[in-house]
Each structure stands twice: as C-alpha cells, then as structure tokens.
Amino acid sequence: MITRATGMSARAAGMRLKPAVWLLLAFTLAGPVRAGVERTYHVAPPPLGDDAHSGSAGAPFATLEQGRDAARAYLATHDLHGDLVIELAAGTYELTKPLRLEPADSGRNGFDVVYRAAPGATVTLSGGRRVTGWVREGEGLYRANVGQGVDFRQLWVDDCRAVRARTPNVGEMFRFAREKQANGFELPSEQLAGIALRPDEVEVSVLIAWMHKRLRIARTEPHGATTRAVIDPREWDAVTDQPQGDRVYRGRSYWLENAREFLDAPGEFFLDRADGVLRYRPRPGEDFARARVTVIRPVLENLVVLDGRLDAPVHDLRFEGLTFAHTGWTRPDQAGFVDVQANSLVPAAPAEAVDPQYRHHQRKDRIPAAFQAATADRIVVRDCRFARLGGAGIVFTHGGDDNVIAQNSFYDLAAGGIELGEDAVRPANPRLIPRRNRIVDNFISHIGADYFGSVAILGYYTDQSLIAHNEIVGVPYTGISQGWGWGRPPAPAGTGANRIRYNRVENFLRRLDDGAGIYTTDRQPGSTIAFNFIARMTPPAGPAAVGGAIYPDQFTEGFHIHDNVVVESPRWLYLWNPNIRGNHIEANYSDTTALRDDSPDNVVEAVRRLDGDDRRRWPAAARAIADSAGLEPKAIAAGTRRLAAPTTMTLESTGVDFQVLAGAWTTVPMRGMSRYGRQSLDPAAAARWMPIVPEDGVYEISVHRPAGAASATYTVHYAGAMCVVRRNSEVNGWCSLGRYRLHAGVSTEVEMARESRSSRTPLMADTLRLRLVVP
Numbered sequence: 001m002i003t004r005a006t007g008m009s010a011r012a013a014g015m016r017l018k019p020a021v022w023l024l025l026a027f028t029l030a031g032p033v034r035a036g037v038e039r040t041y042h043v044a045p046p047p048l049g050d051d052a053h054s055g056s057a058g059a060p061f062a063t064l065e066q067g068r069d070a071a072r073a074y075l076a077t078h079d080l081h082g083d084l085v086i087e088l089a090a091g092t093y094e095l096t097k098p099l100r101l102e103p104a105d106s107g108r109n110g111f112d113v114v115y116r117a118a119p120g121a122t123v124t125l126s127g128g129r130r131v132t133g134w135v136r137e138g139e140g141l142y143r144a145n146v147g148q149g150v151d152f153r154q155l156w157v158d159d160c161r162a163v164r165a166r167t168p169n170v171g172e173m174f175r176f177a178r179e180k181q182a183n184g185f186e187l188p189s190e191q192l193a194g195i196a197l198r199p200d201e202v203e204v205s206v207l208i209a210w211m212h213k214r215l216r217i218a219r220t221e222p223h224g225a226t227t228r229a230v231i232d233p234r235e236w237d238a239v240t241d242q243p244q245g246d247r248v249y250r251g252r253s254y255w256l257e258n259a260r261e262f263l264d265a266p267g268e269f270f271l272d273r274a275d276g277v278l279r280y281r282p283r284p285g286e287d288f289a290r291a292r293v294t295v296i297r298p299v300l301e302n303l304v305v306l307d308g309r310l311d312a313p314v315h316d317l318r319f320e321g322l323t324f325a326h327t328g329w330t331r332p333d334q335a336g337f338v339d340v341q342a343n344s345l346v347p348a349a350p351a352e353a354v355d356p357q358y359r360h361h362q363r364k365d366r367i368p369a370a371f372q373a374a375t376a377d378r379i380v381v382r383d384c385r386f387a388r389l390g391g392a393g394i395v396f397t398h399g400g401d402d403n404v405i406a407q408n409s410f411y412d413l414a415a416g417g418i419e420l421g422e423d424a425v426r427p428a429n430p431r432l433i434p435r436r437n438r439i440v441d442n443f444i445s446h447i448g449a450d451y452f453g454s455v456a457i458l459g460y461y462t463d464q465s466l467i468a469h470n471e472i473v474g475v476p477y478t479g480i481s482q483g484w485g486w487g488r489p490p491a492p493a494g495t496g497a498n499r500i501r502y503n504r505v506e507n508f509l510r511r512l513d514d515g516a517g518i519y520t521t522d523r524q525p526g527s528t529i530a531f532n533f534i535a536r537m538t539p540p541a542g543p544a545a546v547g548g549a550i551y552p553d554q555f556t557e558g559f560h561i562h563d564n565v566v567v568e569s570p571r572w573l574y575l576w577n578p579n580i581r582g583n584h585i586e587a588n589y590s591d592t593t594a595l596r597d598d599s600p601d602n603v604v605e606a607v608r609r610l611d612g613d614d615r616r617r618w619p620a621a622a623r624a625i626a627d628s629a630g631l632e633p634k635a636i637a638a639g640t641r642r643l644a645a646p647t648t649m650t651l652e653s654t655g656v657d658f659q660v661l662a663g664a665w666t667t668v669p670m671r672g673m674s675r676y677g678r679q680s681l682d683p684a685a686a687a688r689w690m691p692i693v694p695e696d697g698v699y700e701i702s703v704h705r706p707a708g709a710a711s712a713t714y715t716v717h718y719a720g721a722m723c724v725v726r727r728n729s730e731v732n733g734w735c736s737l738g739r740y741r742l743h744a745g746v747s748t749e750v751e752m753a754r755e756s757r758s759s760r761t762p763l764m765a766d767t768l769r770l771r772l773v774v775p
Contacts, residue, residue, distance in 0.1 A: 413449065462495060
C-alpha cells in the first residue's frame with residue numbers, strides 16, 4: 001500500500017491507521033482551505049505591456065519587476081485573505097537583471113504570492129540576448145560583433161547548444177603521459193603548435209576520477225619534445241594545496257579548449273574577448289547566409305533570486321508554468337574550475353572564504369542557478385521548465401524549510417539539476433540545515449554539459465528530505481546524491497530521516513568514475529532508499545569502474561535500503577570501507593549478484609536475482625517496483641516529460657544517449673567529416689541509442705551511415721512495439737528507418753547489430769536523428 005501524498009509504505013509506517021485517523025490525515029495533507037485569488041496583476045511583453053499601465057488584464061505591465069513592485073505595495077497595506085497573483089501572458093521576457101524577491105515580497109496568513117503563466121500560455125524568462133549581424137568570413141566561418149568586454153561560455157543556435165572550440169573534437173580526448181610537474185603539465189608539443197596563446201584563455205579540461213577540472217594556461221615553456229603548459233598560479237594552488245580529492249593526473253583524459261585555432265568542427269564557436277568578435281562554424285542545415293537562424297548568448301547568471309536571511313526568510317511564494325532559459329556563468333574565465341565533488345569548488349579567493357562553520361574551515365564556491373534561493377521557506381516551484389542553462393537549475397542554500405519542487409523538467413544544463421543545502425558541518429545557527437523539503441515528480445536529463453561532476457538531485461546536510469518519483473536519465477555522473485562530509489567531521493545534529501523512494505535513475509555515470517545511481521555519505525539516522533528502479537550504469541572505465549547502482553560511501557549510517565530493482569549495472573551495491581556501518585539492506589532485486597562488501601557492520605541480505613531483461617519472468621514484486629518508479633500518472637498527464645527542446649534531435653554515437661551492448665568498439669574519425677563515431681570489427685557487436693523524446697507525436701527516425709559501413713539491422717523499440725529495419729552496405733548517407741508514434745521521455749530505443757557475423761567490414765555507428773513530423 002502506497003500513499004501518493006507521502007510516498008510512505010505500510011511497511012515503513014509499521015502500523016495500520018484507524019478510519020478516523022485516515023480521514024484526519026487526508027484533510028491535513030490537502031492543506032488549508034483557500035479563499036481563492038484576492039488580486040491579480042497582469043504582465044505582458046511590449047508592445048501590449050507597459051510599466052506605466054495599471055496591471056489590469058486590459059492594461060498589463062511590461063516587466064516582472066513592475067508586477068513585483070505592485071504586489072509589494074499591496075502587501076504593505078493589506079492583510080491577505082487569498083492568493084496574490086502576478087500572471088504572465090505568453091511570450092519571451094528578456095530580463096535585464098534577475099527578479100529579486102525579499103522578505104517583504106512574501107505571502108502571509110496561509111496565502112501565497114504566485115508568479116505564474118497565464119492558462120495555456122508559453123512563458124519564457126530568458127537571461128540571454130540575440131546575436132545578429134552575421135557576416136561570412138571565409139573557410140566556412142561566420143562572425144558577428146558582440147562588443148569588447150563581453151564574456152560568455154555558452155551559445156545556442158536554434159535552441160541547440162554550440163560547442164566551445166576544442167581539440168580534439170567532441171568524442172575524443174587526449175591522455176596525460178606523465179604526472180603533473182612543478183607548475184603544470186607536460187604536453188606533446190604538437191598539441192599547442194601554431195596556437196597564438198593568450199595568457200589565461202586556453203583551458204586544460206581534465207577528467208580525474210569523480211572530478212572535472214578546468215585549468216587555464218598562463219604560459220608555455222619548451223621542454224625538449226614536450227611543451228610545459230604552466231597553469232595559472234591560483235588554479236595550481238587549488239590543485240596542489242587546497243582541500244580536494246584525487247591528485248593523480250597521469251593517464252587521465254583531457255582536452256584543450258578556447259582557441260581560435262581549434263575552431264574546425266561544425267557547431268563550434270570562439271569568442272575573441274579582446275576584439276569583441278564571435279566566430280561560429282555552422283552545422284549542416286543552419287542557414288546563416290539568409291539569416292534564418294536564431295543565435296542566443298547568455299547575459300545573466302540568475303533569473304529569479306530569493307534573498308532571505310536566517311532571521312527573515314522569504315516565504316510563501318509559488319512559481320508555476322514558467323520556462324527558465326539562457327543563463328551563463330563566467331567565473332572559470334577569471335579563476336578556473338577546481339572541484340572537490342559534485343561541483344563544490346575550491347574558492348576563487350581562499351583567504352576570503354575562511355569560515356569555521358564549514359568543512360576544512362573553508363566556504364566553497366558553488367555554480368549559480370537560474371532559480372537561486374537563500375533562506376526560503378514554503379516555496380513551490382511546479383510545472384516549470386529549465387532548459388539551455390549555463391549553470392544549475394534550482395539551488396536552495398542557507399537553510400530553507402517545507403519547500404516543494406514538483407513536476408518540473410530539466411534539460412540541457414551546463415551544471416546540476418536541483419541542489420539543496422550546503423557544506424555547513426558546524427552551523428552556528430541550526431536554520432542552516434534544510435528541513436522537510438519535497439523533490440517529487442521531476443524529469444531530469446542531459447545535465448552537466450559543461451561540468452561533468454554535476455548531480456541531478458543533490459542534498460548536502462539535510463533533515464527529512466523526500467526525493468520521490470523523479471526520472472533521471474542520461475547524466476554524466478551520479479543521479480541522486482544525499483549527504484556530505486564523509487564523516488570528517490561527523491554530520492551535524494538534526495540531520496537524517498531522508499527518504500529516497502520510487503525514483504527511476506537510468507543511463508548514468510557516463511563521463512566520470514566513482515559514482516552511482518543513488519549515492520550517500522555520512523550519518524543519516526532513520527533514512528531510507530526504497531522502491532527505486534536503477535538501470536544502465538555505463539561508466540567510461542566499464543565494469544572496472546569504482547561505484548555501483550547503490551553506493552553508500554564513507555561513514556554512511558542509519559539507512560534502510562530495501563525493495564530496489566537494479567539492472568544492467570556492473571555492481572548492484574558498493575560498500576568499500578569498514579567505516580560504513582549500521583545500515584540494513586534487504587529485499588532488493590538485481591540481474592547481477594556482483595557487489596563489493598568490505599563493511600562487516602551492516603546487515604546485507606543476498607540480492608534476489610532477476611532472470612534476464614524479460615520482465616514477464618521477474619517476480620511480481622520486482623515488476624511492481626519497476627512499474628511504479630518514476631513519474632506518477634498525474635505528472636505524466638500534466639506533461640512533465642515534455643521538454644523545452646528542439647523537435648529535431650541529432651544524437652551522435654559519442655554522446656550520452658549511445659550505449660555499447662556487445663563487442664569491442666573504438667572511437668574513430670568519420671571520413672570526410674569533422675566529428676568522431678564508433679566502429680567495431682567484433683562479429684557479435686551491438687549498440688543502441690536511447691533518445692529523450694521532447695514531446696508526443698509521430699517522428700521520422702533516420703540514421704547516418706558512413707561509406708564502407710557493414711550491413712546492419714536496426715531494431716526500433718517504441719510505445720510497447722518493435723520494428724526491425726535492415727540497411728545493406730551500399731546504403732550510405734542519411735537513411736530513414738521509418739515513422740513512428742513516440743511518447744515523450746525515455747520510451748524509445750534504436751538498437752543496431754551486424755547483419756552478418758561473417759562480414760569483416762566494420763560495423764559503424766555515426767548519428768541518429770529524430771524529426772517530429774506530426775505533433
């Protein structure tokens with residue numbers, strides 16, 4: 001028995017409730033009886049909207065600030081007896097600064113101040129600006145003047161994220177042959193040959209275990225057959241002296257980024273900050289010659305900021321039906337990017353960040369979010385879309401109680417999805433610990449585009465968090481991470497009773513190592529991980545990678561881990577340290593019995609083995625868990641899986657949506673193209689694409705077949721059906737696999753396999769394309 005409002009099972013409750021108690025509970029969960037809307041202020045983009053207007057339906061304001069100011073003035077002179085609404089008409093609102101809300105902007109008397117889209121309206125809050133005036137420069141490049149002093153790290157062309165110029169191109173990486181030296185890295189001289197290096201502009205982007213660091217090159221020095229890339233002293237201090245994790249660099253993957261000379265692949269851009277010129281190499285089909293493209297660069301870091309204080313929180317606000325888009329973040333251009341874990345950063349100015357409340361007595365830096373809240377209570381963010389962001393989606397810091405983040409989608413984010421709390425292990429004020437927050441029924445995919453250590457849902461030190469019925473798909477690192485500190489020192493008092501239930505985490509750990517579908521650390525008494533479906537852990541290191549589907553890390557204590565289903569992961573459980581103790585792990589299901597258990601002070605019941613991927617052969621209890629995990633029917637009906645994303649999607653075989661199923665595959669350049677693909681000579685080779693479909697409709701699915709590719713069989717799985725399509729070796733270029741009615745979300749797969757096992761021609765996987773033809 002599962003109560004939808006609380007996500008609590010009869011087993012967890014431990015008792016049956018009498019009918020009278022159920023009735024009282026139903027009224028309590030329903031919340032206070034509302035008197036409806038007391039007053040509505042209307043906002044519309046110009047020319048209909050004008051801040052000189054009254055804010056009525058017939059004379060709307062033009063800006064959110066004017067709507068906020070009108071509501072603030074009303075709150076100063078009235079006692080609320082209903083909700084106070086700021087309603088936004090359809091359109092894109094290009095914000096010149098974040099909408100900043102303070103304690104005076106809060107609801108009261110049990111009623112909310114509501115910022116919402118008008119019924120049926122698509123409302124976008126944009127922190128970006130269009131880039132126009134493009135001219136052809138030669139060699140396939142286009143240029144536009146954006147102004148000296150302008151800085152940004154992201155660019156979107158027709159809603160598709162562009163790539164900051166890099167070498168090697170997307171899909172391939174270099175590896176360090178030597179350990180780091182006194183002040184930098186020894187690189188093969190040819191990697192920087194011919195580069196007009198400007199100090200602190202070119203970055204070394206390196207993947208090191210569970211971290212992704214971006215380090216600026218200050219200068220170069222010749223060292224025989226190698227060139228020393230000397231790293232900016234501030235980043236080098238962060239790498240070598242400041243508190244962080246693994247410091248071994250030999251053998252790690254890296255690429256170089258942000259030089260004009262790297263601008264060689266379609267979809268890449270380079271911003272010359274010195275002369276204010278932006279250059280871009282168009283992708284096929286992007287018509288710059290006739291100005292039939294929309295190019296947007298980010299300007300703002302935040303779109304909505306709740307600016308509360310520990311003694312005066314912002315409270316009782318709702319945000320509904322809004323799309324948050326086009327934010328940026330340029331701190332790495334001034335101070336690099338040295339993370340500890342999960343985008344917790346060594347501070348740009350360590351001497352100014354000394355604070356005994358925090359681990360290491362150091363207040364870490366964080367990536368800003370489109371929706372940034374400090375000390376905010378009873379805030380609701382519901383039915384919103386977060387897309388095309390240069391930072392995170394939603395971040396609550398400095399406490400925050402009884403907030404609800406529900407039925408939102410997150411897609412194409414540079415950083416993490418939802419973050420709650422902070423690294424305050426010795427809080428001077430207990431209000432720094434977030435309490436009783438609910439993160440439910442959200443769809444999160446394609447986060448961490450620029451910072452691979454991003455987590456879809458991250459909780460630091462929290463109390464009584466509920467993380468339930470979320471769907472997390474296609475992420476570079478961990479899906480859900482709860483807890484912080486690794487026992488050094490122990491978690492502060494007043495934390496625990498966190499519940500992670502009924503989530504679907506799939507296709508995770510795609511770029512980094514040492515993570516999980518669900519990851520925990522430190523003491524969290526009374527916490528549970530239950531009824532989750534965790535599938536397809538596919539780390540770059542393969543089965544040898546550190547981590548597992550469920551990963552209680554150091555000093556995890558107090559969890560009841562039960563009734564979870566794990567499939568297609570190297571290990572279902574990872575307990576690697578004896579300091580992990582006092583956890584009860586039982587009644588879980590997996591298609592593998594592989595685990596690591598070096599922690600004797602836990603109760604670990606043997607996993608119940610699932611028989612292959614045919615769910616019809618699973619125990620009924622395992623099928624029920626898999627079917628119930630993820631979004632609830634009400635969220636699906638509300639369109640939570642519908643994304644603010646292009647309806648033509650191109651998926652390369654080097655991206656997170658592609659997975660090897662069998663055989664040895666290598667990354668190879670596609671002949672005649674500036675991109676990489678995958679190929680295999682293995683007779684049993686097989687692989688699949690797992691596209692995230694942006695909305696329901698009929699899509700044409702096509703595959704790009706390079707010349708010389710072996711004949712292949714493509715199996716399209718969609719809406720509970722299956723279709724097999726064969727393409728022989730003589731069919732090259734874009735080939736249609738047919739048209740299919742697809743559901744939004746992660747309901748579609750395209751598998752490919754060799755048509756004939758006797759063929760010695762390479763099986764090649766290049767690019768899959770989905771194009772909406774009938775909504």
